[in-house]
């Protein structure tokens with residue numbers, strides 16, 4: 098009788114042990130299965146937010162030519178596009194505009210622009226567009242370079258002009274942003290901007306951005 102009871106107890110203990118083992122094993126596996134994809138997704142989401150930098154097209158355009166070019170470029174490369182809008186509007190009269198632009202240049206002015214609502218750290222490539230004004234960039238472009246630290250980023254300059262092309266502006270940008278990579282620039286006559294798309298693609302493709 099005692100022997101039978103002992104055998105029964107041993108059998109029960111063995112069952113309990115096996116049962117507990119199976120329970121713990123399936124519980125662990127279940128938890129791992131549930132958590133693994135969630136954790137991976139979280140990590141991927143975080144990586145996407147922090148690691149993937151984008152392209153910004155930023156431009157100033159007074160009479161619309163550079164804006165057309167900027168939109169071509171934005172449609173081709175994607176990312177975001179923002180316009181530099183002077184807080185004090187330029188004169189509508191062309192001769193007055195010529196005078197104001199020249200005065201700004203001679204006084205090395207830094208005309209202010211409205212808040213761009215961007216975080217520059219979101220971008221690793223900056224396309225910067227401007228009209229040729231008196232053989233140089235409009236001074237508002239200097240304000241942009243003063244405002245943002247573009248170290249480590251790639252800057253791709255483009256402009257429209259009445260015939261002077263880029264003048265010395267690409268070299269100037271390299272001086273203003275010595276810790277950035279400044280690509281070759283792209284220029285087109287303001288009057289020809291509507292037909293510039295294929296030239297834009299030929300400029301951008303070899304840059305490998």
Ligand SMILES: Cc1cc2nc3c(=O)[nH]c(=O)nc-3n(C[C@H](O)[C@H](O)[C@H](O)COP(=O)(O)O)c2cc1C
Pocket residue numbers: 157158159160161162163164194195198199227228229230231232233257258259260261262286287288
């Ligand atoms: C103040 C001012 C200065 C300019 N200076 C030059 C110049 O030195 N060389 C040139 O080729 N075009 C010059 N232009 C012509 C513009 O570069 C050209 O019209 C450009 O396409 C205008 O671009 P936007 O329409 O984006 O403002 C000047 C225009 C203005 C308003």
